Amino acid sequence: MRIVSQEYGADERLPSERQLAQDLGVARNTVREALDQLELRGMIRRRAGSGSFVTYDANGASESVAPVAAETGPLQLQVVRGILEPEMVRLAIVSMPPRQIEALGQTLSQMEAVQTDAGAFVRLEEEFHRQIAAGTGNPLLIACYNLVIDARRQSFRAAMYRRHLTPNRIAAYQRGYNALFNAIAARDIEEATEFMKLSLIEDQKLLMQED
Structure with missing residues (x-):
C-alpha cells in the first residue's frame, strides 16, 4: 500500500478520486470504496472541499x-x-x-x-x-x-x-x-x-x- 510504504507521507494530500482511478486503472466508485475503508481504519481523513489527507504515521503506528x-x-x-x-x-x-x-x-x-x-x-x-x-x-x-x-x-x-x-x-x-x-x-x-x-x-x- 502506498500509504504504508510512505509514498504518501503523514498529512500529505492524496490525489483526487479521478486521478487515483486513472493511475490505478479502476473505476472511480472502486477508489471511493477504498478511501472509505482507509477512513474507517483511521489512515486518512477527509476535509469537505479540500480532499483526503494521510493520517497514518509509519514511524509511530507500531509504537x-x-x-x-x-x-x-x-x-x-x-x-x-x-x-x-x-x-x-x-x-x-x-x-x-x-x-x-x-x-x-x-x-x-x-x-x-x-x-x-x-x-x-x-x-x-x-x-x-x-x-x-x-x-x-x-x-x-x-x-x-x-x-x-x-x-x-x-x-x-x-x-x-x-x-x-x-x-x-x-x-x-x-x-x-x-x-x-x-x-x-x-x-x-x-x-x-x-x-x-x-x-x-x-x-x-x-x-x-x-x-
Whole structure:
C-alpha cells in the first residue's frame, strides 16, 4: 500500500478520486470504496472541499497504540466505552451520509450470516463499530475508537468470547445489531444510544461472570 510504504507521507494530500482511478486503472466508485475503508481504519481523513489527507504515521503506528491497549484493564475499557459509544452513535446519526449507512448495512448482512464462528462475528462487530465511528466525521474520535478496538482485542476478552459467544448468543446479538442499524437508518438518536448503553451492560455482565 502506498500509504504504508510512505509514498504518501503523514498529512500529505492524496490525489483526487479521478486521478487515483486513472493511475490505478479502476473505476472511480472502486477508489471511493477504498478511501472509505482507509477512513474507517483511521489512515486518512477527509476535509469537505479540500480532499483526503494521510493520517497514518509509519514511524509511530507500531509504537503508540499497542502499549496503551495492553495497559488497559477490563473495567477501564468499559468506562471509556461508556463515555464514548453513546455519543459516538449520536454524532454518527447526525453526520452519516446515505452511502455510509448503506455500507453499514452490508456489514450487518455479513454479521447476520454468521452462525457459530465467534471469531468471525467479533471481527465483523468491530468493523460495524468502526464504521459508526467513521460516520462521525471526527478524526480524533475515530483515532480514539481505534484504540478502544485494540484494547477490546486483548486476550482476556478473546477468551471470554470463546466461552460465552454461543450460537444462541450470536443470534441475540444479531437481532440487537439489526435494531441498532434500523435506528441509525431512521436517524433515531434515542433508540440507538439506548442500544449502546444496553450493550455495555451485557458486556459488563459477561465480565462479572469471569470474576
